[in-house]
Amino acid sequence: MTKATTRRFFFGGTIVFTAVFIAMTIHTHMTIAERTHADRLTEEVVRGLHVWGRYNCENCHTLLGEGAYYAPDLTQIVAQRGRPYLTAFMADPSKFYSEERDGRLMPTLGLSDPEIQEVISFLEWVGGIDTNGWPPRPILVSGAAPRGMPYVEGSLTSDDAVTRGKALFDGAAACATCHSRTQGLTQIGPTLAGIATTAADRLADPAYRGAAKTAEEYLRESILKPNAHVVTGGTYAAPDGTSLMPSTYDRTLEPDAVDDLVAYLATLQ
Amino acid sequence: MTYRSQRVAYAYFLAALVLFALQVCFGFLTLAKYLGPDPLRDVMNFATTKAVHTNLLLVWILTGFMGATYYMVPEESRTELWSERIAWGQLALWLAVGVITVVGYLFGWTTGRKFLEMPTVLKVGVVIVMVMFLVNIVQTIRRAGRFTTTEGVLVGGLAAVALLFIPAFIVFDNYTLDRFYRWWVVHLWVEGVWELVMGAILAFLLIRLSGADREVMEKWLYVIVGLTFLSGILGTGHHYYWIGTPRYWLWVGGVFSALEPLAFLGMAAYAYNTIRRSGLAHPNSIALHWTIGAAVLATIGAGLLGLAHTWPQVNRWTHGTHITTMHGHLAFFGAYSMIVLAIISYALPGLTGRDEAETQTSLGLWAFWLMTGGIFGMTMAMGAAGIGQTYLERILGFGYLEAQKKIQVHYVMWFATAIVFASGVGAYIWDFVRAGAPRSVPAAAPARDLRVPA
Numbered sequence: 160m161t162k163a164t165t166r167r168f169f170f171g172g173t174i175v176f177t178a179v180f181i182a183m184t185i186h187t188h189m190t191i192a193e194r195t196h197a198d199r200l201t202e203e204v205v206r207g208l209h210v211w212g213r214y215n216c217e218n219c220h221t222l223l224g225e226g227a228y229y230a231p232d233l234t235q236i237v238a239q240r241g242r243p244y245l246t247a248f249m250a251d252p253s254k255f256y257s258e259e260r261d262g263r264l265m266p267t268l269g270l271s272d273p274e275i276q277e278v279i280s281f282l283e284w285v286g287g288i289d290t291n292g293w294p295p296r297p298i299l300v301s302g303a304a305p306r307g308m309p310y311v312e313g314s315l316t317s318d319d320a321v322t323r324g325k326a327l328f329d330g331a332a333a334c335a336t337c338h339s340r341t342q343g344l345t346q347i348g349p350t351l352a353g354i355a356t357t358a359a360d361r362l363a364d365p366a367y368r369g370a371a372k373t374a375e376e377y378l379r380e381s382i383l384k385p386n387a388h389v390v391t392g393g394t395y396a397a398p399d400g401t402s403l404m405p406s407t408y409d410r411t412l413e414p415d416a417v418d419d420l421v422a423y424l425a426t427l428q
Numbered sequence: 429m430t431y432r433s434q435r436v437a438y439a440y441f442l443a444a445l446v447l448f449a450l451q452v453c454f455g456f457l458t459l460a461k462y463l464g465p466d467p468l469r470d471v472m473n474f475a476t477t478k479a480v481h482t483n484l485l486l487v488w489i490l491t492g493f494m495g496a497t498y499y500m501v502p503e504e505s506r507t508e509l510w511s512e513r514i515a516w517g518q519l520a521l522w523l524a525v526g527v528i529t530v531v532g533y534l535f536g537w538t539t540g541r542k543f544l545e546m547p548t549v550l551k552v553g554v555v556i557v558m559v560m561f562l563v564n565i566v567q568t569i570r571r572a573g574r575f576t577t578t579e580g581v582l583v584g585g586l587a588a589v590a591l592l593f594i595p596a597f598i599v600f601d602n603y604t605l606d607r608f609y610r611w612w613v614v615h616l617w618v619e620g621v622w623e624l625v626m627g628a629i630l631a632f633l634l635i636r637l638s639g640a641d642r643e644v645m646e647k648w649l650y651v652i653v654g655l656t657f658l659s660g661i662l663g664t665g666h667h668y669y670w671i672g673t674p675r676y677w678l679w680v681g682g683v684f685s686a687l688e689p690l691a692f693l694g695m696a697a698y699a700y701n702t703i704r705r706s707g708l709a710h711p712n713s714i715a716l717h718w719t720i721g722a723a724v725l726a727t728i729g730a731g732l733l734g735l736a737h738t739w740p741q742v743n744r745w746t747h748g749t750h751i752t753t754m755h756g757h758l759a760f761f762g763a764y765s766m767i768v769l770a771i772i773s774y775a776l777p778g779l780t781g782r783d784e785a786e787t788q789t790s791l792g793l794w795a796f797w798l799m800t801g802g803i804f805g806m807t808m809a810m811g812a813a814g815i816g817q818t819y820l821e822r823i824l825g826f827g828y829l830e831a832q833k834k835i836q837v838h839y840v841m842w843f844a845t846a847i848v849f850a851s852g853v854g855a856y857i858w859d860f861v862r863a864g865a866p867r868s869v870p871a872a873a874p875a876r877d878l879r880v881p882a
C-alpha cells in the first residue's frame with residue numbers, strides 16, 4: 160500500500176459518505192413535518208422555544224434526552240403534570256419543592272405569565288413528537304416507585320383490572336408523581352391512602368359540589384372532571400380556585416384505562 | 429525555537445492554560461451543586477456555571493489548536509509566519525470574544541443551546557477570528573511553497589472546523605431540526621474534523637519524538653483520517669435515534685458509529701508501533717508521556733466508552749444520564765486536552781530557549797500522573813452514578829429526585845477524585861511558568877550560553 164492509495168481511500172471515502180449523508184438529510188427533512196406534527200407548531204410554541212433558550216433551561220434539564228443532568232427530563236412533562244400545575248410550579252418552584260426534602264430546588268427564574276404559558280405550550284408540542292418510542296418507560300420527576308415497582312412484566316396487559324390500574328397509576332398515567340398512597344404523605348395532590356373510604360366521606364360532606372352519587376362515581380369524576388369538586392388544603396388549587404390536577408384525562412386516557420384506574424383506587428380502603 | 433514568529437504560540441499556550449484552570453474551577457462550582465444545598469442558586473445557578481465550564485473547555489482547546497498550528501506550520505513549511513501581527517490580533521480578538529461570552533453568561537446573556545450558547549454577535553466574532561487564522565496560515569504556506577501531508581491534514585481539519593460552525597448560526601422554529609443541526613456542529617466536530625487536527629498533531633509529535641519515517645507515518649495518517657470520516661459522518665445518526673427523525677437512523681447510526689472506535693484504535697496502534705520501532709529515548713520524556721497518553725486515553729474514553737452506549741438498544745436506556753457525562757469527560761480529556769498538553773510540553777523547551785533535558789522536572793511527570801489518575805477516578809465515579817441512575821430511574825421507575833438521592837455517594841467520589849485531577853492541573857501550570865518566559869535564541873548559539881542561572 161502506498162501513500163497515494165491511502166490518500167485515495169481518504170478522499171474517496173469522504174466524498175462518498177458525505178454524499179450519502181446529504182441525501183439522507185434531504186429525506187429526513189421530508190418526513191419531519193409529519194413526525195413532529197408541524198401543523199400544531201404555532202407561533203406561541205416557537206416563542207416558547209425561545210423562552211426555553213433564553214432562560215438556559217437546557218443546561219439543567221434534558222429534553223428528548225439532550226441537555227444537562229441536574230434536573231429531570233421534561234419530554235413528557237405536560238402529559239404527566241398538566242398545565243394548571245406547571246403554571247403554578249413555574250411561578251414559584253419553592254411552593255412545591257425544598258432543598259431539605261428533595262435535595263435540590265429549581266430557582267425562581269422570573270418568567271412572566273405569558274412566557275410561562277409559551278414554554279408550557281412548547282413542552283406540550285415536544286411531547287407529541289414521534290421519538291421512535293423514547294423513553295421506553297415514563298421518566299418521572301418524583302414520587303412513584305420506591306413503594307411499588309411499576310414495571311412488573313406484563314402488568315399492563317394483565318387480565319386483572321386492578322393490576323392494570325396500578326401499573327397505569329405508577330407508570331404511563333403518572334398519577335404517582337402527584338399522589339402518594341401513604342397516610343400523611345402529601346405530594347402535590349392529597350394522599351390516596353384509603354381513598355375508597357375518603358370518597359364516601361367527601362360525598363357526605365355538605366360542601367361537596369359535584370354530581371357523583373357513589374364512591375366509584377366520585378373516583379371517576381375526580382379523574383375526568385377535577386374541577387367538579389376541588390378538595391381544599393395543601394397546594395391543591397391555583398389562587399383562582401382551579402384544581403392543579405390535569406383536567407385533560409377525559410381526552411388523554413382511554414375509557415378502559417379510566418375503568419382500570421377506578422378499579423384500582425377502589426381497593427385502597 | 430527555529431523561527432522567531434513561532435513565539436506567538438507561547439502566548440496561545442499560556443492563554444489556553446489559564447482558561448483550563450478556570451474551566452476546572454467552574455467544574456467544581458458546578459459539581460458542588462450536586463452535593464447539597466446551593467447558596468448561589470439565585471446568583472449563579474447550575475445552568476450558568478455548567479455552560480461556563482463547557483464553553484471554557486471549547487475555548488481553551490481551540491486556543492491550544494491555534495497555538496499548535498502557529499508552532500507547527502513554520503516548522504513544516506520551514507518559514508516565518510506570513511504575518512505575526514495578524515496572529516497577535518487574532519489572539520486578542522479571540523480572548524475578547526471568550527471573555528465577553530463567559531461574563532455574558534454570568535449575566536444571563538445566552539441562547540441556551542447546549543455547547544453553542546453564544547449569542548449571535550459573538551459568533552460573528554468567532555468567524556472573524558477563524559478567517560484571520562486561516563488566511564494567515566494559508567498565506568504562510570503559499571509563500572513558503574512547501575506543504576507537507578501532516579500540515580495538509582491539520583489545515584484541512586481547521587478549515588472544516590470553521591465551515592461546520594455555520595449551522596450554529598441558523599435559528600430553527602422546529603425543535604427537531606434545531607437538534608438535527610446542532611449535531612452537525614457538535615458531533616461532526618468532535619467525531620470528525622477535530623480528529624483530523626488531533627491526528628495531525630499526533631503524527632507531527634511522533635515523527636519528532638521518535639524519528640519515525642515521515643513517508644510511512646503520513647501514509648497511515650491518511651488511513652486514520654479516512655476511517656474517521658468513513659464511520660463518523662454517518663455515525664452522526666447515533667444522535668438521531670430519539671429526536672423525531674426517521675427510524676432508519678437507528679441502524680445507520682448504530683452500525684457506523686460502532687465503527688468510529690477504529691480511527692482511535694488506529695491512533696493507538698500508530699503510537700505503539702512508532703515507539704516499538706524507535707524506542708522511548710527522546711529527551712523530552714514528558715511530551716512523550718502526553719503523546720502516548722493521548723492516543724491511549726482517547727481510545728478508552730472516546731472509542732470504548734463511546735461504543736458502550738452507542739448501540740440503540742443500550743442508548744434507549746442510558747440516553748441523557750451520567751453515562752453520557754462519563755464518556756464526555758474521558759473522551760474530551762483523553763483526545764483533545766491531552767494532545768494539546770502534549771504539544772505544549774513538546775514546544776516549551778524550544779519556546780523558552782531551554783535545553784530539553786533541563787525541562788524534564790519530576791513536577792512535570794507528577795502533573796501527568798495526577799491528571800491521568802484523577803480523570804480515571806472521575807470516570808469511575810461518573811460511570812457508577814450513570815449506571816445507578818439508569819437502573820433506578822429508567823429501569824425500575826424511581827422518580828428522578830429519589831434516584832438522585834440514592835446516587836449521592838458517587839458525587840462525593842467524583843469530587844474527591846476531581847481534587848486529585850485539579851492538583852495535576854496546578855502542577856502542570858506551575859511547571860509551565862517555571863520554564864520561564866519565551867526567548868528567541870539565534871539558531872547558531874546554544875541556549876545554555878545565554879541562560880541566567882535559575
Ligand code: HEM
Nearest residue numbers: 227228229452455456458459752753756757760761765846
Ligand atoms: C475538576 C474537574 C471537573 C469537574 C468537577 C467537572 C464537573 C462537571 C459537571 C458537574 C458537569 C455537569 C454535568 C451535568 O450536565 O449534569 C460537567 C460537564 C462537562 N464537563 Fe466537566 N468537570 C471537570 C473537568 C472537566 C474536564 C477536564 C473536561 C474535559 C477535558 C470536562 C468536560 C466536560 C464536558 C464535555 C461536560 C458536558 C458533559 C455532557 O453534557 O455530557 N470537565 N463537568
Ligand code: HEM
Nearest residue numbers: 618666685688730734735737738747748752756759760763
Ligand atoms: C474524541 C471523541 C469524542 C468526544 C470528545 C465525545 C464527546 C461527547 C459528548 C460531550 C457528548 C454529549 C453531547 C451532548 O449531549 O451534547 C457525547 C455523546 C455521545 N457520544 Fe461521544 N464523544 C467522542 C467520541 C465518541 C465515539 C467514538 C462514540 C461511539 C463509538 C461516541 C458515542 C456517543 C454517544 C452514543 C453519545 C450520546 C449519549 C446520549 O445518548 O446521551 N462518542 N459525546
Ligand SMILES: [Fe+2]
Nearest residue numbers: 615619664666
Ligand atoms: Fe457523536
